[in-house]
Amino acid sequence: MRSASAYAPGRVELLGNHTDYNRGVVLAAAIDRGITARGSSRKDELITLASDLAPGRVEVPLADVRPQPTERWANYPLGVVQQLQRLGYHIGGFEARISGDVPAGAGLSSSAALEVATAGLLMKLHGLQIAPLEVAKLCQRAENEFVGVRSGLLDQATSVFGRADHVVYLDCNSEDVRTIPFPRGFALVIVESGVKHSLLQSQYNARREECAAAARALGVAALRGVTPEALERARESLDPLLYRRAAHIVGENERVWRAVDAMQSGDAQAIGALMYASHESSRVNFENSAPELDQLVLIAQSIAGVLGSRLTGGGFGGGTVTLVEAQRAAEVLEQIWNQYALRSGETPAGFVCRIADGAAVSWSG
C-alpha cells in the first residue's frame, strides 16, 4: 500500500479579471495558504474521501464516479479522478483526507487548490508523469464538466506555476506562462468581505455568455481579438450592455500588459493605479462587484501606504487585494479592519500575503 501527500496553494488575481475564458491575459500569484491531500492506495475498487474543512465522508466506486449532491466539496477531487480516467490513466482505489487553510468563498480559489492537490496526490500514488500545464488543464476541465462552473485556466495555472516572490503571467490564447519578479519593498494585503454570493455560479456563467455574445456581435472568436480602437468604432452598433462587458475585458487585457511593463521597471505606483482602474471597470462595466467590495476599496484608498486595491477573482462577493508598502502592511490591514467595522458593523477577515511557490515546484523537487 502506498501513502503520499500533495500540497497546492490558493491564488490571488492581481489584474486580468474574467479575461481567461476570453483567451486574454492575466497576472496572478500563488499565496501562502493552500490545501493538502493526504492519502493511500486501497486494495479494492473504492474511493473514500473525508475533509477537515467540511462534514461528511464520501465513498464512491471507481467505476461509477458521479457528482455528489450533498457533499459538494467532494466533487472537486472526484472531477479530477474522472478526468484522469478519461485521459486513460489507470487510477486504483484510494482513500484521501483533505485539510488546508485557504478561506473558502474569499475569491482565493480554494477549489483550484483542492483540484491541483488531488491531482498531485494521485500522480504520486500511481507514479504518473503529467506535464504541469496538462495538470492545470485537466483540473480546469474537472471544474467545468463535473462541478459545472465554466471557469477559465487562471486559478489552476497559478496554483501549479506560482513562484515565491513572483507573479504569474498567463496568456490564455497561446498558453504561454511566465513568472515576473514582484517589486521589492511592496506586499499584498487580502481582505475577505464575508459576502458569499449564493448566485455566484449562475452569475459567473451568465457573464461568460455575455462575453461570448459580445464576441459574436464584434465578429471575433473571442474578445481577445478586439483592440480598444475596434471596440470604440463598433460602439454605436453594439448593445450597450455587451459594450460594457467587452470594455471590461479589452481594458483588463490592456491593464495586464501595462502592469507587466511596470513590474519590469519596478513601478509599483503604476501597478496600483491599474488596480484601481480595474476595480472601477468591474463596478461599472462588468457589474461583478458588491457594495461591500466597493467600500473596502474606498477605505483602502484613503490609507497612507496603499498604492492600489481591487476585487479579486470572480467577484459578486469574495475579497479584495491591496498593494501596499511592505513595512506598512500590518498597519494598513488593521486600519481597513477598523474602518470597515465602524461603517458596516462587520469585522472582515484578512491577512498580509506572502507570494509562494506553486505545486509544480514540489513535483519537480
Ligand code: GLA
Ligand atoms: C474565477 C474563475 C477564474 C477567472 C476569475 C475571474 O476565479 O475561476 O477562471 O475567470 O474568476 O478572473
